Amino acid sequence: MLRDDMRVATARRDNGIRKISRLTWRAGIGGVLCSAVIAVAFGHHTQAQATPRHPGQSGTIVVPNQPPAPAQGGGQVTSGAS
Amino acid sequence: MTAATVATDTFEVFGTTAVLLVTAAAALGPARQLADRELAAVDLACSRFRPDSALTVLNAAAGATVPVSPLFASLIAAALRAARLTDGDVDPTCGRALVGLGYDRDFAQVKALSPGPSGLPRPGGPVAAAAPVAGWRSVRLDQAVLRVALRNGAQLDLGATAKAWAADRCAELIAAQLGCGVLVSLGGDIAVAGPPPAGGWRVRVTDDHAAGPQAAGQTVTIAQGGLATSSTTVRTWTAGGHQVHHIIDPATGQSARSSWRTVSVAAGSCVDANTASTAAIIRGEAATGWLSDGGLPARLVRPDGTVVTTAGWPADDEPATAVS
Numbered sequence: 001m002l003r004d005d006m007r008v009a010t011a012r013r014d015n016g017i018r019k020i021s022r023l024t025w026r027a028g029i030g031g032v033l034c035s036a037v038i039a040v041a042f043g044h045h046t047q048a049q050a051t052p053r054h055p056g057q058s059g060t061i062v063v064p065n066q067p068p069a070p071a072q073g074g075g076q077v078t079s080g081a082s
Numbered sequence: 083m084t085a086a087t088v089a090t091d092t093f094e095v096f097g098t099t100a101v102l103l104v105t106a107a108a109a110l111g112p113a114r115q116l117a118d119r120e121l122a123a124v125d126l127a128c129s130r131f132r133p134d135s136a137l138t139v140l141n142a143a144a145g146a147t148v149p150v151s152p153l154f155a156s157l158i159a160a161a162l163r164a165a166r167l168t169d170g171d172v173d174p175t176c177g178r179a180l181v182g183l184g185y186d187r188d189f190a191q192v193k194a195l196s197p198g199p200s201g202l203p204r205p206g207g208p209v210a211a212a213a214p215v216a217g218w219r220s221v222r223l224d225q226a227v228l229r230v231a232l233r234n235g236a237q238l239d240l241g242a243t244a245k246a247w248a249a250d251r252c253a254e255l256i257a258a259q260l261g262c263g264v265l266v267s268l269g270g271d272i273a274v275a276g277p278p279p280a281g282g283w284r285v286r287v288t289d290d291h292a293a294g295p296q297a298a299g300q301t302v303t304i305a306q307g308g309l310a311t312s313s314t315t316v317r318t319w320t321a322g323g324h325q326v327h328h329i330i331d332p333a334t335g336q337s338a339r340s341s342w343r344t345v346s347v348a349a350g351s352c353v354d355a356n357t358a359s360t361a362a363i364i365r366g367e368a369a370t371g372w373l374s375d376g377g378l379p380a381r382l383v384r385p386d387g388t389v390v391t392t393a394g395w396p397a398d399d400e401p402a403t404a405v406s
Contacts, residue, residue: 060376061167061358062350067379067394068285068302068309074295075286076088079346081313082098082245082269082291 088279095121096129096245097189098269099292104256105263105279113256113264120255121268124248127154128240130177131188137238140230141177147222147231155225160353161243165218168361173332175216177237182213183337184321185328215332241328246310246356249273253352267291271310273352278305285309287346287381290316300381300389300398308352312359313344329363341366344383347373348395 089107091114093100100121104113129135136154150158161174180186216236223230232238249266250273256264257276265274265283270291274283281303288299290313302309314337317328331338345362349355358378362369370392373380379395389398 058350058354059167061354061378062307063377063393064304064307064348064350064379066305068304068348068396069282070396071281071284071301071303073284073301075284075301076090076103076295077101077265077267077272077283078270078286078288078291078293078295078297079267079272079309079311080270080288080291080293080297080299081311081316081344082271 096125096248096268098245099267100269101265101267102252103265103267103283104260105277106260109256109260109262109264112260113262116255116259117252117266120252121248123153124157124244124251127151128157128238128244130180130239130241137240140232141237143232145231145233145235147229150228150230152228155223155228155230157240157244157247158221158223158230158238159225160247161238161240162218162221162223164243164353164357164360167357168364170218170332171361171364172242172357173215173218173330174238174240174242175218175220175232175236176242176330176332176335177239178213178235179215179330179332179335180239180328181237182335183326183330184319189317189319189328213335215330215335217332242360243353243356245269246271246273246308246351246353249352250308271308271352271356272304273308274304274306287311289313289344289383300396302348302396304348307348307350308355309346309348310352310356310359311344311346312356312363314338314340314363315343329360331364338364339366340364341384342369342382343385345369345380347378347380349378 088103088105089110091102091110102113102117104110126135128137130137132138136150140148164172165174216234220234220236221230221232245268249268249271253264253266253273253275263276263278265272272285282305284301284303286295286297286299286301288297312329314327314329318325326337329338340363342363345359347355347358349358358373362373362380362382365372370382370390373392377393379393380391381395382390391397
């Protein structure tokens with residue numbers, strides 16, 4: 001009688017451990033998938049903010065890579081008001 | 083590649099002169115086609131003098147919310163960005179103020195109707211009537227759903243940014259699609275893209291874009307971004323007995339009274355350069371500190387011809403000429 005009770009208890013314990021294990025795995029996989037989705041979403045967002053497609057879309061007036069250099073003679077084109 | 087291999091096309095657009103330079107002669111025709119298509123679309127979107135333009139429709143909507151095209155929304159967004167980055171100095175809601183000063187039709191007609199040498203106003207000519215500037219925050223743009231509304235009686239004028247924006251757009255498209263170096267100048271607002279010619283693009287900086295490559299000023303080279311010049315000496319007319327110009331100080335609704343007759347700025351794009359040069363005219367003496375703090379290379383010319391430079395702009399090799 002006592003031995004039967006122990007077998008039942010052991011079986012229930014093992015069954016519970018298996019369920020917890022499955023749940024843990026599923027939660028782990030779900031976490032990894034969520035992390036991947038968040039990484040893609042925010043990674044894209046960060047990249048978009050760091051390198052605007054056009055300088056004219058930046059949140060500041062964008063300075064040139066280098067200032068104008070001096071030159072002699074006339075220009076190929078004229079910058080003046082119109 | 084040398085300057086001699088650069089191919090050039092010059093044409094009229096937006097009531098001013100456009101110059102297109104490319105580093106591959108075979109690309110000139112296709113480049114012009116791309117530019118024509120883009121410039122026609124921009125003109126249809128934001129001309130103040132076309133009854134069929136989207137801007138005319140918006141200004142006539144009396145504050146109602148109006149659907150807009152992605153292109154027009156981008157042009158308005160660029161203007162609002164310029165206003166935000168200059169604390170409202172470059173304000174797109176100066177339309178009513180310009181009309182108040184008589185700039186209510188194509189500039190050639192405004193000039194023709196200005197008082198002649200006698201100083202007497204011509205019939206139908208411009209008269210000065212101060213009009214308040216509603217302020218750029220009166221523009222409610224929702225780019226996600228492509229809707230815009232003008233509150234507080236605001237009237238848009240995108241003249242301060244649209245031309246420069248169009249120059250950037252044309253240069254980017256041409257470089258991307260044709261794979262050559264390109265310079266687009268729309269009335270002196272210059273954008274470059276793609277690989278520049280050896281030594282860079284040579285630009286003569288002066289008061290008036292139509293003055294020619296040997297006009298009094300300075301020659302510099304640029305390899306990237308944009309260069310723009312704003313001046314109180316060009317696009318001037320007489321209204322109410324006073325000489326006025328097209329750069330409006332939003333604080334007064336009148337032509338800006340500036341310490342500078344001409345300001346040229348180099349920036350990462352033409353629209354940024356134009357935003358800074360226009361703001362510098364309006365800011366007056368404070369402009370040099372603002373430009374320096376922003377790291378923006380600029381050449382500022384006082385009415386007596388004295389030149390001040392900022393942030394690495396090269397020193398002049400010749401003195402600027404004073405304007406009376």
